[in-house]
Amino acid sequence: MVPLAVLLKxxxxxxxxxxxxxxxxxxxxxxxxxxxxxxxxxxxxxxxDGITTFSVFALFDGHNGxxxxxxxxxNLLNNVLSAVPSDLSRDEWLAALPRALVAxxxxxxxxxxxxxxxxxxxxxxxxxxxWVVTVASVGDSRCFLESAEGSIYSxxxxxxxxxxxxxxxxxxxxxxxxxxxxxxxxxEIGPLRxxxxxxxxSRSIGDMDIGEFIVPVPYxxxxxxxxxxxxLVIASDGVWDALSPERVLSCCRGLPAEIAAKQIVDEALxxxxxxxxxTCIVTDLLPPExxxxxxxxxxxxxxxxxxxFRRKSSESSSHSDKEYCEVDLVEEIYEEGSAMLAERxxxxxxxxxxxxxxxxxxxxxxxxQGEGISLHAGSSRHGRTRPWDGxxxxxxxxxxxDAMEGKRPSADGASRHRSGSDDALPSAAS
Ligand SMILES: [Zn+2]
Numbered sequence: 001m002v003p004l005a006v007l008l009k010x011x012x013x014x015x016x017x018x019x020x021x022x023x024x025x026x027x028x029x030x031x032x033x034x035x036x037x038x039x040x041x042x043x044x045x046x047x048x049d050g051i052t053t054f055s056v057f058a059l060f061d062g063h064n065g066x067x068x069x070x071x072x073x074x075n076l077l078n079n080v081l082s083a084v085p086s087d088l089s090r091d092e093w094l095a096a097l098p099r100a101l102v103a104x105x106x107x108x109x110x111x112x113x114x115x116x117x118x119x120x121x122x123x124x125x126x127x128x129x130x131w132v133v134t135v136a137s138v139g140d141s142r143c144f145l146e147s148a149e150g151s152i153y154s155x156x157x158x159x160x161x162x163x164x165x166x167x168x169x170x171x172x173x174x175x176x177x178x179x180x181x182x183x184x185x186x187x188e189i190g191p192l193r194x195x196x197x198x199x200x201x202s203r204s205i206g207d208m209d210i211g212e213f214i215v216p217v218p219y220x221x222x223x224x225x226x227x228x229x230x231x232l233v234i235a236s237d238g239v240w241d242a243l244s245p246e247r248v249l250s251c252c253r254g255l256p257a258e259i260a261a262k263q264i265v266d267e268a269l270x271x272x273x274x275x276x277x278x279t280c281i282v283t284d285l286l287p288p289e290x291x292x293x294x295x296x297x298x299x300x301x302x303x304x305x306x307x308x309f310r311r312k313s314s315e316s317s318s319h320s321d322k323e324y325c326e327v328d329l330v331e332e333i334y335e336e337g338s339a340m341l342a343e344r345x346x347x348x349x350x351x352x353x354x355x356x357x358x359x360x361x362x363x364x365x366x367x368x369q370g371e372g373i374s375l376h377a378g379s380s381r382h383g384r385t386r387p388w389d390g391x392x393x394x395x396x397x398x399x400x401x402d403a404m405e406g407k408r409p410s411a412d413g414a415s416r417h418r419s420g421s422d423d424a425l426p427s428a429a430s
Pocket of ligand 1: 360361362363364365393394395396397398
């Protein structure tokens with residue numbers, strides 16, 4: 001991995017920051033009316049010495065009603081932005097984004113919980129600043145990127161229980177049960193689901209009635225594209241259940257974004273017809289002043305799926321990295337998917353520039369001196385609690401954190417297996 005600071009320095013030495021031209025389109029076929037999108041170009045961020053812009057593209061696929069999807073569409077962006085300290089330089093803002101996304105997702109979930117409505121939603125949330133693309137996702141609406149050279153990259157997680165053993169273990173350890181639906185006669189049918197509730201996702205925003213181990217902590221991936229550009233496709237499971245990523249990107253190659261999105265939805269419905277809400281957003285990042293459809297990739301037909309980029313640090317030793325020795329046109333900057341808030345909000349960067357010092361790291365409420373609870377309170381991995389270590393959570397967010405980790409019973413008693421853990425609630429850990 002190339003450190004972000006190096007990438008940005010490279011960029012800065014190439015005179016000013018070159019920005020892609022962004023063209024986008026969306027298409028949708030609705031069955032239940034629970035898919036929602038957010039398309040915002042020209043979002044402004046105020047710098048010390050001027051204003052810069054970024055774009056947001058997001059998809060929310062609701063279930064058990066549309067309240068959570070609508071609430072998230074209306075509030076998530078603000079919650080993410082309010083978790084970013086003001087006056088950051090561009091490299092600080094990009095480095096702070098993964099953490100701000102985690103805080104924003106959790107705050108949105110927590111605020112929605114207070115409205116006491118059922119329903120939940122997947123979220124695939126893409127922020128584009130220059131050539132840096134940051135994607136945060138919960139659920140099974142996926143985002144794939146095709147670079148100009150024709151390689152395909154996954155930028156989102158798949159949080160279906162069926163597809164994710166690690167998440168199944170996390171949920172079981174937190175007091176949920178994972179299994180298939182039983183029908184009369186004892187036969188098990190359908191995908192793996194979480195009980196109580198029967199949701200087949202392990203992460204979402206909302207779903208309070210199911211249990212707090214269905215967490216809103218997003219998988220986050222940040223990449224930097226080359227200025228040759230590329231195409232992003234964000235789509236709900238209606239598309240990915242019907243088509244492979246290779247098929248999705250090849251069926252619309254050469255078409256302008258708006259027509260491409262429609263083509264993908266049409267293609268997805270060809271086989272089995274409209275069985276679910278099917279929504280697609282296509283976003284093209286083009287070299288400036290080349291406003292035309294993406295040219296056919298040079299390796300046309302190769303359609304090679306590069307699932308996971310270069311592996312991280314330690315594993316890079318013995319793999320025959322022939323494929324990775326080519327100059328990658330997409331560089332991975334950041335990838336993290338842990339469900340543990342202490343890992344996601346911790347900072348290796350100077351705290352000063354990444355957090356507002358006297359605010360809760362999740363909800364941003366001002367914390368009075370001595371009242372903040374260290375993110376690491378109660379964590380055994382650090383050997384001993386260091387209550388003076390930031391970042392800090394307010395009491396309410398600390399309770400939310402414990403609930404998500406199965407350390408206190410959910411409202412519906414879904415975590416009852418872990419009896420005796422109530423006293424672990426560090427309510428007095430100030
Ligand atoms: Zn808080």
